[in-house]
Amino acid sequence: MTNLSDYIYDLCQNSIHAKANTIILTLSLSNVLTIIIQDDGIGMDQEALDKVTNFNYTTNKNRSVGLGLSMIYDLVNQTEGSFELKSKKDHGTTLRLTFNHQHIDFPKFGNFGSIISDLYMYEDLTNIRLYIKNGQFYMFDLKQILSKEKTVGIKKYIEENINQKLRNIGVDI
Ligand SMILES: Nc1ncnc2c1ncn2[C@@H]1O[C@H](COP(=O)(O)OP(=O)(O)OP(=O)(O)O)[C@@H](O)[C@H]1O
Numbered sequence: 001m002t003n004l005s006d007y008i009y010d011l012c013q014n015s016i017h018a019k020a021n022t023i024i025l026t027l028s029l030s031n032v033l034t035i036i037i038q039d040d041g042i043g044m045d046q047e048a049l050d051k052v053t054n055f056n057y058t059t060n061k062n063r064s065v066g067l068g069l070s071m072i073y074d075l076v077n078q079t080e081g082s083f084e085l086k087s088k089k090d091h092g093t094t095l096r097l098t099f100n101h102q103h104i105d106f107p108k109f110g111n112f113g114s115i116i117s118d119l120y121m122y123e124d125l126t127n128i129r130l131y132i133k134n135g136q137f138y139m140f141d142l143k144q145i146l147s148k149e150k151t152v153g154i155k156k157y158i159e160e161n162i163n164q165k166l167r168n169i170g171v172d173i
């Protein structure tokens with residue numbers, strides 16, 4: 001079964017395809033899990049946004065309909081959560097998702113740290129910020145290390161560090 005991190009990685013690919021330089025990911029855990037993916041990519045006009053949220057639209061040349069957003073929409077509904085997509089042409093896109101993470105259909109969290117460490121390897125992303133919140137609050141700003149030469153060692157460090165912070169707030173990875 002696909003884990004939540006795979007879905008999120010797929011959604012971050014949308015931001016990369018939209019030529020984003022910055023991705024801001026917020027993960028907030030309370031009685032619900034909230035995930036926000038915000039980018040500064042090319043965005044969508046109202047017409048495209050309407051089509052996308054009717055799930056009959058893609059700019060992917062290999063398919064006739066997109067799968068990423070419709071799959072997360074299904075998952076959100078299965079777990080009694082919410083889905084909100086906002087976008088402005090030439091400004092960027094924000095996707096806000098909530099999940100009932102106690103729900104029986106909620107997937108495993110998966111290796112979330114590896115998503116961020118994979119994004120770190122993308123040349124065009126000059127800024128990645130990750131907020132992890134519950135009672136405690138963590139913020140990772142990868143801007144500094146993104147401007148330096150990329151190494152597998154740093155990639156591994158990012159992955160482990162983020163997964164440890166998630167375990168600290170009680171996420172079952
Ligand atoms: N962050 C974003 N910025 C701009 N456009 C977006 C963004 N996310 C989605 N879109 C638009 O919505 C369409 C549908 O997205 P969706 O993820 O459902 O499918 P896809 O990316 O086209 O294909 P797949 O995910 O199956 O590879 C995209 O083709 C793109 O035009």
Ligand SMILES: [Mg+2]
Nearest residue numbers: 010014068069
């Ligand atoms: Mg997609």
